[in-house]
Amino acid sequence: MRQGRRGRNATADRALDILLMFDDDRLVLSAADVAIRLGVARSTAYRYLQSLTGNGFLEEQDGSGFRLGPRVVDLARLARKGVGLSDLARPIMRKLVQHTGMPALLTRRTGGTVVCLEREDAGTSLRLSYERGEVLAINAGASALALLAWAPAAELDELLAGPLPRYTEATLADPAALRAHLAEIREQGYAVGRGEVDPDVLGIAAPVRGENGGVVGALSVAAFSHRVPEREVPRHIEAVCQAAEALSGQVARMGIG
Known part of the structure; x- marks a missing residue:
């Protein structure tokens, strides 16, 4: 994904790289950690950390390092709010879970992710x-492909111009093969993925449309492939498509998209 970015700003890149270092197993970073990961001097790493701290993205923790700050929490809240999409989707997602017995996901495309x-x-x-x-990447999994399939032509050309990541052997990373698959998805109105991101996981996704007919998100379910007999897949596809259609109707009435 990173190799595919063009026209990047070095300082902004460093800031993003630092923020992306945090995960469930690393909640606090030191200047030494950042220096090693970025391959820069410790003083340079500390300068980046201080800049992020000054803008509220990080905060110092009792001299032991830096943790994510309140600005990140605020951005996460705004991202999840999804211009009202999340609030509308939750009741529909709960019904979809009850109907299929599978986890339900609401996703949205942001640039190439x-x-x-x-x-x-x-x-x-x-x-x-x-x-x-x-x-996650735009080229793997039912949710991603349901979003990518209806991307404007110019954006699709740009998204497929750079290297595409491969998570498993099932991930489509060849632009020509991916374009052909996206055409099939547009024709049938939904996407089915098998092991493209997580091995042995079946995903079924359908687009959520906004007021003007454009795709503003995707609704999907996922389950272990071996637990879903092939004869039951059409029933789950129908449930996902109906849920996405119901959500699209609510989104359009709210004037979103």
Whole structure:
């Protein structure tokens, strides 16, 4: 994904790289950690950290390092709000979970990436790469492809111009093959993915349309492939498409998109 970016600003890149270092196992960063990861002097790393702290993206923690600050929390809240999309989607997602017995996801495209806005679980042990707030590539998984399939032609050309990441052997990273698959998705009105992001996971997604008919998000379900007999897939496809249509109607009435 990073190799595909063009015209990047070095200072902004460093700031983003630092923020992306945080994860569940690394909640606090030191200047030494950042210096090693970025390959810069410790004084340079500290300068970047101080700049992020000054803007509220980080805050110092008792001299032990830096943790995510209030500005990040605020941005996360705004991202999840998704211009009202999340609030409208939650009740529909809960019904979809009850109907299918699968976790339901609400995703949205942001440039060349996909952001998971909401997730409703079904009480299963299924672990997915898609968690609330996760950012993933645009070319892998039913949710991503349901968003990419209806991207404007000029944007699609740009998105497919750079290297595409491959998560598993099932991930489509060849632009020509991906374009052909996207044409099929547009024709049938939904996307089905099998093991493209997480091995042995079946995903079914349908686009959510806004007031002007454009795609503003995607609604999907996911389950272990071996737990969903092929004969039941059409029933789940119908449920996802109906839920996406219901959400699209509400989104249009609210004047979103």
